Amino acid sequence: MSALVAAEMICSNPDCRVSVDKKCVEGLSFDQCQFFGKQPVDLGPAAAGDVAAPAAGIDLDLGVPLHALQASGVLRAARSRVIGIIGAYDCGKTSLLAGLYDLFQEGPIAGITFAGSSTLHGFENICHDSRVASKRGIAHSSRTSRGEVVFYHLDVQRDGEPDLISLLLADRSGEEYEDVADEMANGLSMFELRRADTVTVLVDGRRLCDPKTRHDVINSVAPIVQGLQESGAFERRPQLAVVLTKNDAVVGSDKADVAMADFDRLVETIKRRFGDRFSDIRKFVTTASPKGMAVKRGDGLQELLFYWLNAGAPEPVVPVRPASDRVFAALRPRED
Template sequence: MADTETICANRECRIAQGGKCIEGHDDLAKCPFYGREPEETDDEQDDDGQDAADAFDGLHLPVGLPLDKGGADKILAMLPSRMIGVIGVHDSGKTSVIAGLYDLFQLGAVSGSTFAGSSTLQGFEFICHDARVASDRGEPHSERTKRGEVQFYHIDMLLNGMLQSLLIADRSGEEYEEVADLAANAADMFELRRADVITILVDGRRLASPSDRADVMGSIPLIIMGMVENGAFLRKPNLAIVLTKDDAVQASPRKDRVEQDFRAITDGVRDKFADYFGEFGSFVTCASPAETNVVRGKGLDELLGFWMKPTAQPKAIRIRHRNGRVFDGLAIKETNVG
């Protein structure tokens, strides 16, 4: 009997060494673990999983979700690229503009640009689904952007025989609204400092509402001012001001007033912030209409054309520092050493 190996399924039990059950059973027959082999551990299972991974000889595909800042940096380093910063308060139509542009590319070239690939295809499909018939929704819907770090949607395009990348930044509208309350909230908005084009969205539905009109017209200059105060536009990007949800505007009895208000917003921003931007452009869009009085994707081709226009490079000013030392006044002179 002494030669029989004492086994226990509880790996912490030391009955084989001390003869005492860790569960406290004097009668070992009552112990549910005694006499059974230990079960396979998670470590062993992990090893098996690692072996399976090592044996994989297929192709690992990217997840295709929106990129973080690091992923955007890689795209910027690979091809000539355009970074687009889209600023819009909550429910202003930002996600619909991004999704609408992707849907237009599936019908053919857009503003002379041909779709040539994307590393965020699954991300595009997520935001497009609820605006399609396949979603079984009664009307088009766009999922709101979650608060947190900025994410980027990526499209490669063939334009004038040259392959270029387009990165569209997507950040929660609430975070942009907070800039109007505290300018310092713009300090970490990397996408604005790097942007070639800043796109300001004006919610047409809210502008047509008597109760929301004043808030829409007043918030946009405050948001831009907060970003200007934090040096977000030192590269002097181009600026696009976009009226969204034109279907709601066209169906409104206040349509003429909305168009006047939009011109007032555009002229006011141009006059007040002309020194901080390059070229200005204004656009009327309807990316995902709930009504049938406007064509789906209206205005997005013109907006893309503006996005892809070259941005004037800022002129650098050479500053020569002098501290009064004689060496600072020396100039380089070419000499024939022979």
């Protein structure tokens, strides 16, 4: 441990005791923990004689998507799976999140029961525009804004198992992932991928069927994965799910055979180039929010959910020894 690290053995996570036991409460190395090295928030001493008034009623969560520190609390509370979802702009990421949530509205999914969520309001917001109540002519999903990553939370329980499993689904703007293909450094702050049990790459089926955009889709996925790999996002060797979205557009297209062949070749390319960075790679075909009746809403999401829940424990990160003996060579970018 360098003298620099020893001098800054503090953490803004109130549950972390790094100054005492020299260990990260999340099990991460110090250069990967976004809270390490930051001053804890001082709430200040209570004024003398102040007595808190008894709370009237019950405090409820806001139900909005979680930020990193709140998601960290979910990880400590129950057996959890972190799912990183990578996709270019308008590839169907928000629809996938909404579609999975809507599947549980109909009851258990093949023995998996919805058991709670601290982000119900957030889920309802992204589902609204795809429902009749929105009075839209066709289903619509709002785009994710650029900025800080947020997490959608689902607790589920399998038949015959007493313990809950918490799913934390990371949501980040697609443009930010596209930026990684242009500049590897843009991936350094994507801590949700370094913590992910399963990384999910989305491939836009509608654009894959369009001769004008087909090559853009095929040639955009691998550079994003390459940039993230070079930034160290996959050091724990998570599972990788390569997901074709908007399959209703593929089924209804006269280019369906070509699109599926392109998708299969893309999956094989990813396996060949990046197979050693993942513990397992599988492909999925989904329709989260179809525009017509040719494909059932939520088709393929059940299989993807099973894969997320069955994620094995990723390998621990092996610290990379700096090539130089200078102290500055061991520094890493701070994750704000």
